Amino acid sequence: MPLYLGLDSSTQSLTAVVIEIEHDRRGVVLESSLVFDEALPHYGTRHGVLPQAEPLVATSSPLMWAEALDVMMNRLAHGDIDIRRLAAVSGSAQQHGSVYMNDRAARVLETPDPSRPIVEQIRGTLSRDVAPIWMDSSTSVECAEIAAAVGGDMKLANRTGSRVFERFTGPQIRKFFKQAPVAYAATDRVHLVSSYLASLLAGHHAPLDPGDASGMNLMELATSHWWPAALEATAPGLAGKLPSIVTSWTPAGRLSSYWQSRYGFPPARVIVWSGDNPCSLIGVGLVREGRLAVSLGTSDTVFGLMQEPRVDNTGTGHVFGAPTGAYLGLTCFQNGSLARERVRDAHGLTWTEFSRALETTQTGNGGRVLVPWFQAEITPPVLTPGVHRYALAADDAPANVRAVVEAQQMAMALHSRWMRVEADAIHATGGAAANRQILQVTADVFGADVYPLEVANSAALGAALRAAHGDMMADGRSVGWEDVISGFAEPIAASRLRPDRWRHAVYRELMPVYAACEAHALGRGPEPTPLLERFRRLTFG
Ligand code: XUL
Numbered sequence: 001m002p003l004y005l006g007l008d009s010s011t012q013s014l015t016a017v018v019i020e021i022e023h024d025r026r027g028v029v030l031e032s033s034l035v036f037d038e039a040l041p042h043y044g045t046r047h048g049v050l051p052q053a054e055p056l057v058a059t060s061s062p063l064m065w066a067e068a069l070d071v072m073m074n075r076l077a078h079g080d081i082d083i084r085r086l087a088a089v090s091g092s093a094q095q096h097g098s099v100y101m102n103d104r105a106a107r108v109l110e111t112p113d114p115s116r117p118i119v120e121q122i123r124g125t126l127s128r129d130v131a132p133i134w135m136d137s138s139t140s141v142e143c144a145e146i147a148a149a150v151g152g153d154m155k156l157a158n159r160t161g162s163r164v165f166e167r168f169t170g171p172q173i174r175k176f177f178k179q180a181p182v183a184y185a186a187t188d189r190v191h192l193v194s195s196y197l198a199s200l201l202a203g204h205h206a207p208l209d210p211g212d213a214s215g216m217n218l219m220e221l222a223t224s225h226w227w228p229a230a231l232e233a234t235a236p237g238l239a240g241k242l243p244s245i246v247t248s249w250t251p252a253g254r255l256s257s258y259w260q261s262r263y264g265f266p267p268a269r270v271i272v273w274s275g276d277n278p279c280s281l282i283g284v285g286l287v288r289e290g291r292l293a294v295s296l297g298t299s300d301t302v303f304g305l306m307q308e309p310r311v312d313n314t315g316t317g318h319v320f321g322a323p324t325g326a327y328l329g330l331t332c333f334q335n336g337s338l339a340r341e342r343v344r345d346a347h348g349l350t351w352t353e354f355s356r357a358l359e360t361t362q363t364g365n366g367g368r369v370l371v372p373w374f375q376a377e378i379t380p381p382v383l384t385p386g387v388h389r390y391a392l393a394a395d396d397a398p399a400n401v402r403a404v405v406e407a408q409q410m411a412m413a414l415h416s417r418w419m420r421v422e423a424d425a426i427h428a429t430g431g432a433a434a435n436r437q438i439l440q441v442t443a444d445v446f447g448a449d450v451y452p453l454e455v456a457n458s459a460a461l462g463a464a465l466r467a468a469h470g471d472m473m474a475d476g477r478s479v480g481w482e483d484v485i486s487g488f489a490e491p492i493a494a495s496r497l498r499p500d501r502w503r504h505a506v507y508r509e510l511m512p513v514y515a516a517c518e519a520h521a522l523g524r525g526p527e528p529t530p531l532l533e534r535f536r537r538l539t540f541g
Contacts, residue, residue: 006464092279203256210321211278271470283462285489451491
């Protein structure tokens with residue numbers, strides 16, 4: 001029976017999920033993770049990010065990602081599964097991050113020496129040591145330049161699915177071109193993290209899929225081709241440096257001789273990789289329109305499948321390509337797990353105590369509100385971090401715990417309205433989705449059933465399912481997505497969390513108040529104290 005491998009190179013870790021699929025026998029046979037900071041401490045990352053003097057800059061190490069891949073493939077080869085059964089591999093990677101390779105890369109990728117770790121060999125193929133990642137918000141100047149050159153943010157959003165965003169790859173490439181023109185000129189290929197890692201596996205420069213390419217502000221959403229006006233606005237000669245874009249189920253090649261000779265892998269198909277959010281869409285089973293997913297990880301995201309690309313007029317969210325060929329609407333928050341951790345650590349709590357604080361505090365928190373921008377925020381755009389407390393004492397541990405969770409969930413509900421998906425059910429994934437107290441807040445805020453999924457890493461699972469789908473398609477078996485995900489990404493009725501009508505009513509009152517606090521924190525609205533007092537009177541008498 002064939003095995004399929006999905007890898008997820010996220011901000012903080014690399015995860016592998018191996019599945020088997022044949023007729024009715026289908027299931028996850030292996031899950032394995034390595035955390036970059038712990039497994040590869042010699043790169044000096046913290047939470048997967050290199051130390052930085054400049055607060056808005058966020059970079060990581062392409063060599064670390066390559067070494068992690070080697071460590072994981074070694075682990076898989078020497079583990080409990082029979083890797084000779086591996087039919088295909090695909091992957092998921094943090095979106096927007098870019099890797100810059102010179103013209104030596106093609107040759108080194110093709111003929112790496114299997115007796116030496118791959119990381120040693122690709123060291124000389126990078127035209128830039130570091131990769132800017134999605135947490136970078138240092139490109140405001142370039143964003144303005146690009147938007148102006150293409151005819152404005154709305155035009156860019158209509159063409160590419162998103163207005164210009166600091167972390168998107170286009171502005172990042174422009175900044176590199178401006179700051180290091182010689183290194184930019186020496187760049188033969190600009191990869192996303194996804195196509196870079198796929199290239200290491202396949203032994204040649206791999207293409208991109210529309211799901212990840214749409215996170216660059218460079219791809220025309222309607223055609224899945226590079227948009228010449230955006231390329232021109234970004235950097236000279238860019239068209240010649242970008243990978244091609246192919247449908248998400250295209251084979252990028254087969255596992256190269258390096259993996260075969262070094263670890264005994266078969267020549268399994270490498271299906272083109274995608275971004276972590278498009279892969280999660282599959283991993284949480286959202287292959288039809290009508291439901292939403294929340295992913296609670298380093299970034300918190302709220303997303304759903306869209307049959308048609310309904311671009312966000314408010315400039316908050318993104319429309320990406322979905323691996324099914326349809327579209328993915330998404331809103332991303334930078335203050336996800338790291339903000340929850342900051343509150344937990346500030347009060348010296350364990351995660352169990354954090355959950356207990358949620359149990360022992362009241363819905364609506366007695367009108368105590370936190371706007372939790374511990375670091376720069378993507379939604380709404382905030383470049384200078386700032387934590388704003390309204391009627392909330394900084395030393396009240398339980399109230400701060402409830403406040404951070406309520407703020408995050410209300411922000412997700414408010415800033416996903418543009419998708420116009422009336423969700424009666426939400427699929428929950430990511431590390432914090434294991435916490436039922438947090439998910440109860442999600443259910444009560446959205447007024448929807450919430451289904452935690454069995455496999456916490458839905459991005460790696462989605463990648464494994466994409467590997468299976470791509471392999472079957474390449475064999476000429478036209479297989480539907482419902483069949484691919486069946487038995488893997490189905491919500492488990494027994495673990496469903498239901499919204500409570502009274503608690504949902506409280507959040508319906510609190511949400512506009514939270515929006516007013518957000519506006520005040522942004523310097524765009526009046527002091528929200530009268531609104532908070534009214535909320536307290538109405539709700540708590
Ligand atoms: C999505 C985004 C993040 C990264 C994190 O637009 O920036 O979710 O993909 O992995």
